Amino acid sequence: MTSRCGFAAIVGAPNAGKSTLLNRLTGAKLSIVSPKAQTTRFRVLGILMRGAAQILLVDTPGIFKPRRRLDRAMVAAAWTGAKDADLVLLLVDAKAGLTHQVSEIASKIGHNDGPKWLVFNKTDLVAPQALLPLIAKLNELAKFDETFMVSANTGDGLDELQDRLAEAMPAGPHLYPDDDLTDLPDRLLAAELVREQIFLQTQQEVPYAATVETENWQERKDGSVRVEATIYVARASHKAILIGEHGSRIKEIGAKARADLSRLLERPVHLFLNVKERAGWDEEGARLRAIGLEDPPA
Numbered sequence: 001m002t003s004r005c006g007f008a009a010i011v012g013a014p015n016a017g018k019s020t021l022l023n024r025l026t027g028a029k030l031s032i033v034s035p036k037a038q039t040t041r042f043r044v045l046g047i048l049m050r051g052a053a054q055i056l057l058v059d060t061p062g063i064f065k066p067r068r069r070l071d072r073a074m075v076a077a078a079w080t081g082a083k084d085a086d087l088v089l090l091l092v093d094a095k096a097g098l099t100h101q102v103s104e105i106a107s108k109i110g111h112n113d114g115p116k117w118l119v120f121n122k123t124d125l126v127a128p129q130a131l132l133p134l135i136a137k138l139n140e141l142a143k144f145d146e147t148f149m150v151s152a153n154t155g156d157g158l159d160e161l162q163d164r165l166a167e168a169m170p171a172g173p174h175l176y177p178d179d180d181l182t183d184l185p186d187r188l189l190a191a192e193l194v195r196e197q198i199f200l201q202t203q204q205e206v207p208y209a210a211t212v213e214t215e216n217w218q219e220r221k222d223g224s225v226r227v228e229a230t231i232y233v234a235r236a237s238h239k240a241i242l243i244g245e246h247g248s249r250i251k252e253i254g255a256k257a258r259a260d261l262s263r264l265l266e267r268p269v270h271l272f273l274n275v276k277e278r279a280g281w282d283e284e285g286a287r288l289r290a291i292g293l294e295d296p297p298a
């Protein structure tokens, strides 16, 4: 069989299920997921093997109207992901349908050369006939080469999608070791799993006002790893919420993130979390770079 390798970027509106799809296809929790929009902040690479093909799946932040410097960096990362790819997958929430956001993204993709596929996700929530008019409208905005219907939650349609992805990858040598799952460093994965728990366990503006950085990483002789991470928040009130009564919230965030990290690294993890107030971190270039985002021009 011919060796194949290429990049397929998953783009779409916030909450379409891009990160869920990446995790489901790679079988690992590489990209964090929550019911809240804008959970993903930077490009996440998932390495997927299918026969002799290495599919480099790129999960991107959702595309939306940016306000903060952080937001601009996220949207820029999403478009860069699409531009650098061999193939672009527009993931559309089948339940939400053709929103204004989706049409804007589709028409922008329409101006790109190169293959584009339309992928409806969350088809567990709708009847397939309901999608026919959407397919027609979306194809007026961009000429899609193929259309798929999947559910990242149930796994429906994913086998076919993976087979087609493998065939569509350009011939060439594999760019990553075949048994790697991602190119993200463990320190960043650790920080992301903490951030996922913040998204899941706090409400309103708190998750959007928090960032997490791994400060210390120590491999221990017994095979375990000791990780220290700092959560930066924009306000004192956020700090109080994150810590919770008698430290109950931060304890719960730490416990869940520790369990996830231990599963991902396949070894015991000791996780220590600090919470620091740092007003305006989302406008600071150094903080954005620390979480893997390039600082966009203002």
Ligand SMILES: Nc1nc2c(ncn2[C@@H]2O[C@H](COP(=O)(O)OP(=O)(O)O)[C@@H](O)[C@H]2O)c(=O)[nH]1
Binding pocket: 012, 013, 014, 015, 016, 017, 018, 019, 020, 021, 032, 033, 034, 035, 036, 037, 038, 039, 040, 062, 121, 122, 123, 124, 125, 150, 151, 152, 153, 154
């Ligand atoms: N019912 C259903 N929900 C899904 C599916 N895929 C993702 N979701 C949910 O949609 C929400 C957003 O998912 P996420 O992967 O973070 O979306 P992203 O912002 O595009 O990365 C989460 O609550 C997911 O559990 C699906 O196939 N079916």
Ligand SMILES: [Mg+2]
Binding pocket: 018, 019, 020, 031, 032, 033, 039, 040, 060, 061, 062
């Ligand atoms: Mg995401």
